[in-house]
Amino acid sequence: MYPIALHLQGKKCIVFGAGKVAQRRVWGLLESGAEVTVAAPEPMPACWKNAKLTYLQQPYAPELLGENLLVFAATDDSAENARIVREAQAAGKLASSATVSPDCTPDFTVPAHRKHGDITMAVTTEGDAPSLAGAICRELEPKLAEYSELCTCLGILRRAWKETMPDEIRRMQLLRILTEPKALELFREKGKGAYLAYASSLTEEQLPACRNALLMVSFGTSYADTREQTIGAVESAVKQAFPEMDVFRAFTSGMIIRKMRRQGTAVDTVREALEKLKQKGYTHVYIQPTHVIPGEEYDRLCADAASYAGAFAVLRIGRPLLTETEDYPALIQAMEQDGVIEKASTKAYLLMGHGTPHIINQAYPAFDYWLKRCGFDNVFVGTVEGYPTLDTLLEQLKERQYQEVVLVPMMLVAGDHAQNDMAGDEEDSWKSVLTRHGYTVTLQMQGLGAYPAVQALYVAHVQHMLELSPEGGER
Numbered sequence: 001m002y003p004i005a006l007h008l009q010g011k012k013c014i015v016f017g018a019g020k021v022a023q024r025r026v027w028g029l030l031e032s033g034a035e036v037t038v039a040a041p042e043p044m045p046a047c048w049k050n051a052k053l054t055y056l057q058q059p060y061a062p063e064l065l066g067e068n069l070l071v072f073a074a075t076d077d078s079a080e081n082a083r084i085v086r087e088a089q090a091a092g093k094l095a096s097s098a099t100v101s102p103d104c105t106p107d108f109t110v111p112a113h114r115k116h117g118d119i120t121m122a123v124t125t126e127g128d129a130p131s132l133a134g135a136i137c138r139e140l141e142p143k144l145a146e147y148s149e150l151c152t153c154l155g156i157l158r159r160a161w162k163e164t165m166p167d168e169i170r171r172m173q174l175l176r177i178l179t180e181p182k183a184l185e186l187f188r189e190k191g192k193g194a195y196l197a198y199a200s201s202l203t204e205e206q207l208p209a210c211r212n213a214l215l216m217v218s219f220g221t222s223y224a225d226t227r228e229q230t231i232g233a234v235e236s237a238v239k240q241a242f243p244e245m246d247v248f249r250a251f252t253s254g255m256i257i258r259k260m261r262r263q264g265t266a267v268d269t270v271r272e273a274l275e276k277l278k279q280k281g282y283t284h285v286y287i288q289p290t291h292v293i294p295g296e297e298y299d300r301l302c303a304d305a306a307s308y309a310g311a312f313a314v315l316r317i318g319r320p321l322l323t324e325t326e327d328y329p330a331l332i333q334a335m336e337q338d339g340v341i342e343k344a345s346t347k348a349y350l351l352m353g354h355g356t357p358h359i360i361n362q363a364y365p366a367f368d369y370w371l372k373r374c375g376f377d378n379v380f381v382g383t384v385e386g387y388p389t390l391d392t393l394l395e396q397l398k399e400r401q402y403q404e405v406v407l408v409p410m411m412l413v414a415g416d417h418a419q420n421d422m423a424g425d426e427e428d429s430w431k432s433v434l435t436r437h438g439y440t441v442t443l444q445m446q447g448l449g450a451y452p453a454v455q456a457l458y459v460a461h462v463q464h465m466l467e468l469s470p471e472g473g474e475r
């Protein structure tokens with residue numbers, strides 16, 4: 001089902017039947033300016049005496065379909081209605097039926113509708129409960145009436161601003177402010193005069209000069225040091241690369257946000273950040289996640305952003321670090337460039353990824369595959385919560401002759417997982433297990449975000465997001 005509003009002025013339409021339903025169809029069609037023909041076996045009902053329509057006193061016949069664009073089968077014979085619909089469709093017309101039958105699939109349904117001034121409201125239940133569609137319209141009708149004067153006002157303002165305000169974004173911004181709940185309430189409570197005064201006060205007010213916001217979204221960490229060395233450093237790199245953008249921060253982990261609040265540091269959730277950007281009047285919002293993979297956190301981010309889709313002229317989401325195929329060799333090259341991993345070394349490097357029950361966990365074995373493709377036979381990927389596990393890594397190490405292993409977090413930050421699961425003194429940490437297996441363990445305690453070459457990858461992802469055409473790039 002796809003709703004559209006048809007402009008029927010001067011278009012030919014035919015209604016079969018002259019009973020209660022047919023009469024509703026005919027009045028509606030005449031109101032919309034259509035050229036109406038009615039065919040039914042009885043004489044023309046008196047109510048149409050002064051109506052501008054062509055009345056044919058005869059039952060349905062295929063030749064009556066003629067040049068008509070829309071066909072309304074409104075007889076009380078459902079088999080006849082089904083036949084009318086089928087034959088009209090075969091003749092390339094769009095047809096509806098007042099009766100529902102299994103051997104007929106009409107092209108359109110007539111929704112319950114109400115019109116007040118320039119506002120038309122239509123409700124369909126796809127034939128399930130037509131009387132409910134009518135009831136919903138009746139319930140909402142007073143609201144429509146309330147807004148029809150406002151609609152006229154806004155129509156006048158909008159046409160005037162199209163002439164006097166060449167900046168389309170500014171116009172959009174103003175019209176959005178003027179249809180926010182606060183403005184609607186002002187119109188209802190104080191009337192048209194107060195509303196128009198508010199509108200002109202807005203046009204005089206200086207709207208924010210910079211309308212581009214870049215929201216950097218991270219999972220977050222409550223470890224303040226690593227937070228600034230990684231998340232903060234990625235954000236700084238992006239700020240430097242895009243000086244024309246206002247850069248903001250949001251975290252996706254509610255647990256971390258709460259913990260930080262207890263420590264006295266406020267960070268926004270994605271929804272809070274988007275709400276603030278909307279309030280501040282930003283029109284173009286670009287969201288760059290710093291997440292390593294597009295997993296659950298990223299899915300949630302997309303859902304949160306989707307609920308703000310109508311709030312901005314542009315709302316786009318960039319891709320996490322490992323999303324497209326080319327991201328894999330790019331990250332390997334970056335890690336090599338900053339000396340995180342070294343090819344053909346006598347040391348084995350074990351990268352500790354987070355891991356996830358989400359299907360994207362495949363990114364970790366895929367990254368391992370890419371490492372080998374790029375010649376890093378001595379670098380292995382494992383995860384804390386997914387596959388490959390530490391046991392998988394131990395098996396792989398056993399087949400080779402390494403004595404020294406270097407542990408590296410494959411996470412943006414060197415937070416809880418790096419400090420405890422990787423490098424902690426508990427007996428099940430990777431460090432403890434590997435030491436027990438006789439390896440000499442070295443720790444690299446930096447999150448990926450701390451490396452300039454990785455920061456440059458995020459800059460490239462933002463660049464890519466900004467370059468996408470609005471049609472192809474919207475998410």
Ligand SMILES: C[C@@]1(CC(=O)O)C2=NC(=C\c3[nH]c(c(CCC(=O)O)c3CC(=O)O)Cc3[nH]c(c(CC(=O)O)c3CCC(=O)O)/C=C3\N/C(=C\2)[C@@H](CCC(=O)O)[C@]3(C)CC(=O)O)/[C@H]1CCC(=O)O
Nearest residue numbers: 097098099100109110111112124125126127129130131134
């Ligand atoms: C909305 C409205 C617009 C309009 O017609 O203008 C409309 N029906 C309205 C009223 C209404 N219709 C019926 C009752 C009796 C109570 C009840 O049954 O609920 C009442 C209430 C009343 O009369 O108060 C019975 C009924 N309707 C259809 C069948 C055939 C069937 O199901 O076989 C039967 C069973 C007959 C039987 O049992 O014998 C079929 C259709 N009726 C449609 C539209 C289309 C689907 C719209 C949708 O739901 O999306 C469709 C498919 C026709 C089409 O698309 O042309 C209008 C409300 C106007 C308003 O109040 O503003």
Ligand SMILES: NC(=O)c1ccc[n+]([C@@H]2O[C@H](COP(=O)([O-])OP(=O)(O)OC[C@H]3O[C@@H](n4cnc5c(N)ncnc54)[C@H](O)[C@@H]3O)[C@@H](O)[C@H]2O)c1
Nearest residue numbers: 016017018019020021022039040041059060074075076098
């Ligand atoms: N869509 C709705 O809102 C709605 C509401 C109630 C009922 N219905 C269903 O729609 C049907 C029509 O309802 P109504 O209240 O208008 O019935 P109605 O009895 O008032 O009118 C039926 C009309 O169809 C005409 N007709 C019969 N055979 C014809 C033919 N071969 N060619 C042209 N006209 C023909 C009759 O002469 C009459 O004018 C009913 O059978 C009912 O099931 C629909």
